[in-house]
Amino acid sequence: MSETGYNFAYLDEQTKRMIRRAILKALAIPGYQVPFGSREMPLPYGWGTGGIQVTAAVIGPGEVLKVIDQGADDTSNAVNIRRFFARTAGVATTERTSEATLIQTRHRIPETPLAEGQVMVFQVPIPEPLRWLEPRETETRKMHALCEYGVMHVRLYEDIAQLGRIGTAYDYPVRVDGRYLARPSPIPKFDNPKLHMNPAVLLFGAGREKRIYAIPPYTRVESLDFEDHPFEIETWDECCGLCGATDSFLDEVIVDDRGTRLYVCSDSDYCARRREAGHLGPQGGEPPGGQAKGEARP
Amino acid sequence: MYVAVKGGEKAIEASLRLLAEARRGDPAVPELSLEQIKQQMTLAVDRVMTEGSLYDPDLAALAVKQARGDLIEAIFLLRAYRTTLPRFADSQPLDTGRMTLERRISAIFKDLPGGQLLGPTFDYSHRLLDFALAAEGAAPPEAPAPGEPPPDYVPRVSDILGSEGLLEQEVPDDDGLAVADLTREPLPLPAGRDVRLQNLARGDEGFLLALGYSTQRGYGRTHPFAGEIRSGSLAVEIVPEELGFPIEIGEIEVTECQMVTQFAGSEEKPPQFTSGYGLAFGRAERKAMAMALVDRSLRAAELGEEEGAPAQDEEFVLYHSDNVEASGFLQHLKLPHYVDFQSELGLLRRLRRDREQAAATRADDGREAAE
Numbered sequence: 001m002s003e004t005g006y007n008f009a010y011l012d013e014q015t016k017r018m019i020r021r022a023i024l025k026a027l028a029i030p031g032y033q034v035p036f037g038s039r040e041m042p043l044p045y046g047w048g049t050g051g052i053q054v055t056a057a058v059i060g061p062g063e064v065l066k067v068i069d070q071g072a073d074d075t076s077n078a079v080n081i082r083r084f085f086a087r088t089a090g091v092a093t094t095e096r097t098s099e100a101t102l103i104q105t106r107h108r109i110p111e112t113p114l115a116e117g118q119v120m121v122f123q124v125p126i127p128e129p130l131r132w133l134e135p136r137e138t139e140t141r142k143m144h145a146l147c148e149y150g151v152m153h154v155r156l157y158e159d160i161a162q163l164g165r166i167g168t169a170y171d172y173p174v175r176v177d178g179r180y181l182a183r184p185s186p187i188p189k190f191d192n193p194k195l196h197m198n199p200a201v202l203l204f205g206a207g208r209e210k211r212i213y214a215i216p217p218y219t220r221v222e223s224l225d226f227e228d229h230p231f232e233i234e235t236w237d238e239c240c241g242l243c244g245a246t247d248s249f250l251d252e253v254i255v256d257d258r259g260t261r262l263y264v265c266s267d268s269d270y271c272a273r274r275r276e277a278g279h280l281g282p283q284g285g286e287p288p289g290g291q292a293k294g295e296a297r298p
Numbered sequence: 299m300y301v302a303v304k305g306g307e308k309a310i311e312a313s314l315r316l317l318a319e320a321r322r323g324d325p326a327v328p329e330l331s332l333e334q335i336k337q338q339m340t341l342a343v344d345r346v347m348t349e350g351s352l353y354d355p356d357l358a359a360l361a362v363k364q365a366r367g368d369l370i371e372a373i374f375l376l377r378a379y380r381t382t383l384p385r386f387a388d389s390q391p392l393d394t395g396r397m398t399l400e401r402r403i404s405a406i407f408k409d410l411p412g413g414q415l416l417g418p419t420f421d422y423s424h425r426l427l428d429f430a431l432a433a434e435g436a437a438p439p440e441a442p443a444p445g446e447p448p449p450d451y452v453p454r455v456s457d458i459l460g461s462e463g464l465l466e467q468e469v470p471d472d473d474g475l476a477v478a479d480l481t482r483e484p485l486p487l488p489a490g491r492d493v494r495l496q497n498l499a500r501g502d503e504g505f506l507l508a509l510g511y512s513t514q515r516g517y518g519r520t521h522p523f524a525g526e527i528r529s530g531s532l533a534v535e536i537v538p539e540e541l542g543f544p545i546e547i548g549e550i551e552v553t554e555c556q557m558v559t560q561f562a563g564s565e566e567k568p569p570q571f572t573s574g575y576g577l578a579f580g581r582a583e584r585k586a587m588a589m590a591l592v593d594r595s596l597r598a599a600e601l602g603e604e605e606g607a608p609a610q611d612e613e614f615v616l617y618h619s620d621n622v623e624a625s626g627f628l629q630h631l632k633l634p635h636y637v638d639f640q641s642e643l644g645l646l647r648r649l650r651r652d653r654e655q656a657a658a659t660r661a662d663d664g665r666e667a668a669e
Binding site for chain 1: 306307374381384481482483487622626629634638642656
């Protein structure tokens, strides 16, 4: 059911080649931001155009695609991007992490561990980890070339000095393969450890900023920290209200006017699989799949 | 029981149907035709073509209609279409001296070869709402009797000043160098003038207007004079490889502005006038003028002038001029961010707990010390 009048997966083959070259270069220099001739896509900048171009460049007809936003398959943006590829490439789609060969994501890495052969594409708004410290691209390029990353450590140190702990909760800077400082796209730091020695290919696409970078399989990825202030991830006192998971990233949902909170897995597939397997959380009286009942009113 | 609010495919489809309905408005009112937009909303069409980087009045009119008159949205639509088009040739440089003039003014000479030609302009209109326009069906106004047609070739003010050496010479680049194309390659820094002019031509009119205005108010003043503004139509030529000589592929309407600015001179150069350049499709005069001011401001480093104003900062200007990029990124804030927000929420709670504990410890220490 692919849309007539456009090439498979929308982009023309020359453009795909150009993007693939950038991806290969990115894989060869882990964490290095490769400039590429990002195209103007029929979706707005800032809404995943980088990820979409990377996905379009690597997707084949036999691919099984999963798209998530905030960990969930059923958020409007994820639905929209999946719809785009179903229309322009006619590929099979899935919500199951383990079934997907290609996963495009915004802001999360699934809880289900990725496997060899899987490709994960991250949508990246600002690829430059030093951007908030130095707004000029001409400067940050030099800083990367010279491996001049002290300023980031100073920033983290200043947080500790002033707040007692590091005040970065998401987009927490990582060092890839001991060389390039990189921005893991704005995933919560909860997901940072999943980047380390991951068996899947991790590709990062920033369309508006025209950069692609990558973390090849089984690459060392360290979150910056100090000996006396080791990196730590978010924890919750609660478990998932629906599936009872204690090891997943939880979204806090306000369920009534009195501010009652419910904590649920951000990874909708993980949560559904657990409930299918018979795990039930304290508020999980609903049968599996029943959580997406309410749709946003247009 | 908890019910998550999530927009599914159905919600998106319903939203698109509502959009189509809102676009059409009251069905009792006749629908706008593309021809009407093209004929009567020409300046909107011109802006969409200019910032959409595609000269096609029909598609631009369609974009304006589809975007419900939101010109940035229309520019986005046209760009997303343009990106799918093959690029088969570069045009020959336009010689704007050859333009079939519809308007041509110079603010620096009272009269000059080719004369001053006011053409259709808002400039000397009194901005009084014309209630007669509200009544439809009036007979079209009569055009004034045509005056003497301007000569076929009208030299530009820069040619006139240049022949005396008072205006810096624009030295063409090496012929072997291809002109850069920002829509195919990422922005290089420092940017060449070709890249800069392409960026500004595609740039948001409002952004350039504000930047140009800021230079007039003293943030990087360039002492500009409107050397010349001209609009009219011009043939576009390409040289197909198999022919080896130029052929005409069509005619376009453009507006060109050359700002003439003072320059005190440097060790290498005598005092002379320098210029800033603006070019836009159709009749986008404000845009062409603003573009020329900003182009000149961005030459501060090249001319050894004092820098520091926003309009002189190449990286700042060129990275933020594109309204399709800016609009998309600004509006992406509407997308869900609740995962990152959850992380921040957790961090904030922790920081507040740390603070309360520290305060409690201090209070305890204080009491012990007092005892």
